[in-house]
Amino acid sequence: MPAFFRSHSSHFAAIHNRFGRCRYGIALLWLLVLACGAAAAQNTTISGTVYDPRGATGLPLPNVLVYASTAAVTPPPSGVQCLTSANQTPTGANVVSYANTTVDGSFTLQNIPENASYTIVIQAGKWQRQFSETVGTSPLTGLQLSMPANHTQGNMP
Numbered sequence: 001m002p003a004f005f006r007s008h009s010s011h012f013a014a015i016h017n018r019f020g021r022c023r024y025g026i027a028l029l030w031l032l033v034l035a036c037g038a039a040a041a042q043n044t045t046i047s048g049t050v051y052d053p054r055g056a057t058g059l060p061l062p063n064v065l066v067y068a069s070t071a072a073v074t075p076p077p078s079g080v081q082c083l084t085s086a087n088q089t090p091t092g093a094n095v096v097s098y099a100n101t102t103v104d105g106s107f108t109l110q111n112i113p114e115n116a117s118y119t120i121v122i123q124a125g126k127w128q129r130q131f132s133e134t135v136g137t138s139p140l141t142g143l144q145l146s147m148p149a150n151h152t153q154g155n156m157p
Helices: 003-040
Strands: 043-051 065-069 095-100 106-113 116-124 127-135 140-146
Touching: 043 116, 043 127, 065 106, 095 106, 106 116, 116 140, 127 140
Parallel strands: 043 140
Antiparallel strands: 043 106, 065 095, 065 116, 116 127
């Protein structure tokens, strides 16, 4: 046994003898602290469907990027650009959650902190539209979001 452990083993034994009876109480206290922390940070979901510019009467759109941000979102850069899935992934400290729509245009954003306001962004290439939504304590479901029909509704190439 190394000298460090031999010289300090008596100290560890003394601490264990003194506080050994309290270890279950300390473990219970830690569980209580962790449970309170988990209860304070509740998350929910945001879900819905993305449609073409005609809205819910139009076609649902697959593979559209949908994300929630806590701040304003900058429009896509103008000009010619090679768009790939790598540069279509939202980045930044303000992005809370993101997903791509499925074949039927539906999406679900996971782990959205409760009781806050978000900018929900839908984006396909350089087509982008933003919506303001407030999330309470229950999931926000049934959103019907449509791509912009003109430049007053969002960004278009």
